[in-house]
Amino acid sequence: MIIETNSFDPIGTNAYFVANEVSREAFIVDAPLGSYNWAKELMEKHSCILKGVLLTHGHWDHILDAHLFAQDKITLMGHSNDRLLFEHPELMSSFSIPDLELKGFTINNWLDNITSIDVAGIKILLFEVPGHCPGSMLFYLASESIAFVGDAIFKDGVGRCDLPGGDFTELEKSIKSKIYTLPNETKLYAGHGMATSVLREKNNNPFVRL
Ligand SMILES: [Zn+2]
Ligand SMILES: [Zn+2]
Numbered sequence: 293m294i295i296e297t298n299s300f301d302p303i304g305t306n307a308y309f310v311a312n313e314v315s316r317e318a319f320i321v322d323a324p325l326g327s328y329n330w331a332k333e334l335m336e337k338h339s340c341i342l343k344g345v346l347l348t349h350g351h352w353d354h355i356l357d358a359h360l361f362a363q364d365k366i367t368l369m370g371h372s373n374d375r376l377l378f379e380h381p382e383l384m385s386s387f388s389i390p391d392l393e394l395k396g397f398t399i400n401n402w403l404d405n406i407t408s409i410d411v412a413g414i415k416i417l418l419f420e421v422p423g424h425c426p427g428s429m430l431f432y433l434a435s436e437s438i439a440f441v442g443d444a445i446f447k448d449g450v451g452r453c454d455l456p457g458g459d460f461t462e463l464e465k466s467i468k469s470k471i472y473t474l475p476n477e478t479k480l481y482a483g484h485g486m487a488t489s490v491l492r493e494k495n496n497n498p499f500v501r502l
Contacts (some may be wrong), residue, residue, distance in 0.1 A: 293310065293312060293313065293433075293436055294309075294310070294311040294313060294318075295308060295309070295310050295311075295313065295394065295412070295481075296309040296311075296334055297309075297481070297487075298327070298330055299346070299448040299484075300324035300325055300326045300327055300330075300428070301324075301325055301326060301486075302325065302389050302392070303353050303389075304326035304484055304485070305322065305325075305353040305354055305452070305483060305484060306322065306324075306353075306481070306483055306484060306485075307320055307321065307322045307323065307324050307327040307330065307331075308320060308321040308322070308440060308481055309330075309331060309334045310412070310414065310433075311334075311338050311340045312340075312412045312413045312414055313338075313413070315412060315415045316338075316339055316340050316341065316344075316415040317339070317340060317341050317343045317347060317411075317412035317413055318331075318334070318335065318338065318340040318342050318343065318412050319342065319343055319344040319411045319412050319414070320342065320344075320345050320346070321345075321346050321347075321348060321431060321440045321481070322345075322346075322347060322348055322354040322355075322403065322442070322483065323345050323347065323354065323355055323356065323357040323358040323360075323361060324353055324354055324355075324356055324357065325353075325357055325392075326354040326357065327356075327357045328357040328360040328361060330362075333464040336431065340412075342361075342365065342366055343357065343366075343411055343412045344366060344368070344369055344389075344401075344411045344412070345361045345366055345367070345368050345369065346369050346371035346403075346411070346416070346429075346431055347369060347378070347385070347399075347429075348428065348429055348430075348431070348440060348441070348442025348443070349370075349371070349374055349377075349424065349426055349427050349429065349442050349443065350370065350374030350375075350376075350377025350378050350381070350425060350426045350427055351377065351384065351443065351455070351471075352377075352381050352384040352387075352388045352392075352394055353388070354442070354443075354483060355377070355378065355381060355397075355406075356392070356394070356395075357361045358378070358397045359395040359396070359397040361397075362397040362398065364372045367401055368397060368398070368399050368401070369396075369399065369400065369401040369402075369403055369409070369411075370402070370403060370427060370429070371402065371403050371404055371420065371426075371427035371428070371429050372397045372402045372404050372424060372427065372481070373400075373404075373422070373425075373426035373427035373457075374425060374427025375427075375458060375474060377401070377425075377427070378396065378397060378398075378399055378402055379396045379397070379398065380396050381394035381395065381396055381468070382394050382396070386387055387455060388420065394455050398465075400488065403418050403429055404420075406418060414433065415433070415434070415435065416431050416432070416433060417431075417432040417433075417434060418430075418431065418432075419432060420466075420470075421441070421442070421444040421463075421466035421467070421470050421471065422459070422462050422463070422466055423444065423453060423458065423459055423460065423461075423462040423463020423464070423465070423466045424442070424443045424444055424450070424451030424452065424453060424455075424458060424463055425442075425443070425451075425455070425458065426457040428442055428443070428444055428466070429442065430442070430444065430470060430471065432474065432478075437472070437475065437477055437478050437479060438478065438479045438480075438481060439474060439478050439479070439480055439481065440481045441471065441480050441481065441482050441483070442482070443482070443483040443484065443487075444463065444466060444467060444471065445471055445480065445482065445488075445493060445497065445500070446482045446485050446488070447466055447482065447485055447486045447488035447492070447493070448488075448493075448496060448497060448498060449497070449498075449499065450463060450467065450497070450499045450500055451463060451483075462499050463500075467497075467500045468502065471490065471493070472490060472493070472494050472500075472502060474490050475490065476489070476490050476491035476494070477489060477490070477491065478490045480493065
């Protein structure tokens with residue numbers, strides 16, 4: 293499996309490109325500003341077809357390029373608790389960057405109430421991790437011991453809970469029951485900043501202690 297990471301403007305939001313070398317298919321996790329062109333370059337570099345975009349949650353910085361993938365009929369996937377944010381991101385303009393155009397799009401596959409999906413020939417286990425955002429999702433690739441955690445947890449941090457729909461008690465519960473219960477060696481790829489691991493955060497995270 294090929295995994296490529298990049299951090300995007302305007303607030304350092306990560307996107308991940310995950311490719312299956314056997315099937316020559318790929319998916320990306322999150323669609324920040326600039327990720328559309330980046331994904332196209334990687335498709336060329338790795339001779340892969342993009343099969344889907346998995347969205348960890350509906351916050352504006354993670355979905356700015358989603359409408360471009362939608363134009364190409366790439367399957368967009370997310371949780372329906374963030375439906376309003378996906379379809380009407382302009383509702384977030386008061387806490388985004390002035391003059392940034394926020395364009396809505398339609399989710400093709402809702403990830404609610406299913407435990408796993410197969411994208412690009414890769415099995416992805418789905419966990420709901422609300423608290424930072426009501427529709428926050430975690431994507432766990434058990435065969436690779438990696439998880440894409442969005443803004444639920446960061447290296448030495450957790451997602452902010454002061455935005456609409458945020459709730460620290462809920463976030464703490466999500467982290468303890470869905471993230472700290474993954475195998476210790478699981479690498480955590482977050483929506484911002486460096487990757488970390490379950491063990492490292494269990495031992496060092498200053499906000500959520502076991
Ligand atoms: Zn967020
Ligand atoms: Zn974010």
